[in-house]
Amino acid sequence: MDFTDEQITRYSRHILLPEVGGKGQKKLAKARLLIVGAGGLGSPAALYLAAAGVGTLGLIDSDAVDLSNLQRQIIHHTPDLGRSKVLSAKEKIRALNPDVNVVTYEDRLLARNALELVRGYDVVIDGVDNFPAKFLINDACYFAEKPLVHGGILRFDGRVTTILPKKSACYRCVFRNPPPPGLVASCQEAGVIGVLAGIIGTIQATEALKLVLGIGRPLTDRMLDFDARRTAFREIKTRRNPNCPLCGDHPTITELVDHEETECAVKVTSDIS
Numbered sequence: 001m002d003f004t005d006e007q008i009t010r011y012s013r014h015i016l017l018p019e020v021g022g023k024g025q026k027k028l029a030k031a032r033l034l035i036v037g038a039g040g041l042g043s044p045a046a047l048y049l050a051a052a053g054v055g056t057l058g059l060i061d062s063d064a065v066d067l068s069n070l071q072r073q074i075i076h077h078t079p080d081l082g083r084s085k086v087l088s089a090k091e092k093i094r095a096l097n098p099d100v101n102v103v104t105y106e107d108r109l110l111a112r113n114a115l116e117l118v119r120g121y122d123v124v125i126d127g128v129d130n131f132p133a134k135f136l137i138n139d140a141c142y143f144a145e146k147p148l149v150h151g152g153i154l155r156f157d158g159r160v161t162t163i164l165p166k167k168s169a170c171y172r173c174v175f176r177n178p179p180p181p182g183l184v185a186s187c188q189e190a191g192v193i194g195v196l197a198g199i200i201g202t203i204q205a206t207e208a209l210k211l212v213l214g215i216g217r218p219l220t221d222r223m224l225d226f227d228a229r230r231t232a233f234r235e236i237k238t239r240r241n242p243n244c245p246l247c248g249d250h251p252t253i254t255e256l257v258d259h260e261e262t263e264c265a266v267k268v269t270s271d272i273s
Contacts, residue, residue: 037127040197
């Protein structure tokens with residue numbers, strides 16, 4: 001493919017980078033990225049990936065825009081209240097960069113549709129806010145052998161890790177199963193500082209771009225924790241668990257299942273068990 005003069009100007013700051021250049025920009029133009037959740041994490045990730053010139057962005061979310069979302073879900077605006085999140089997000093992405101093909105799924109990611117959906121994309125970004133969905137995304141990406149960029153936020157704490165199926169530790173290697181309903185407070189119950197979504201979501205977008213371009217060192221076998229109160233990052237090393245029920249030596253999970261729905265957000269703790 002050849003870029004138009006307008007596209008060369010639009011992506012000129014990328015093209016100037018030796019690590020990207022024209023060849024890298026063409027890789028981005030051909031890439032297909034899926035963002036699960038058009039909320040706090042999905043908003044900044046979608047905007048920056050669209051600005052970067054990613055060819056196709058898939059967005060799946062069944063929710064409508066609520067007034068309480070606007071404190072952190074920057075892709076949605078006040079006039080969007082009550083609208084489908086994926087349609088609201090598509091409108092903003094297309095306004096930012098008409099080069100991007102936005103595919104919307106006004107649906108929930110469930111065992112019945114996850115594998116087929118994930119298989120159609122090169123990289124998946126986890127922007128959901130509940131444990132059952134996070135485990136389902138992890139499992140679907142493992143079976144489909146698709147890279148996954150996980151992110152989570154709660155209160156003032158955030159976390160990012162990148163998972164390469166069958167090459168690095170998966171989500172279940174660290175967190176074996178979803179916690180019992182009610183054990184972990186949700187953002188709705190415990191709160192979250194709005195800008196944290198921008199920080200973590202943007203790091204997720206960075207990881208996705210690195211994977212597409214094949215540059216740098218992804219956050220595999222390590223989790224990057226961020227404490228907004230202290231403005232401090234901490235790296236936690238992880239490794240594949242031979243006893244993991246999904247990717248271990250003797251797996252017990254052989255197909256996708258829907259875990260019990262909870263309103264739990266991702267728990268960000270100081271220690272990894």
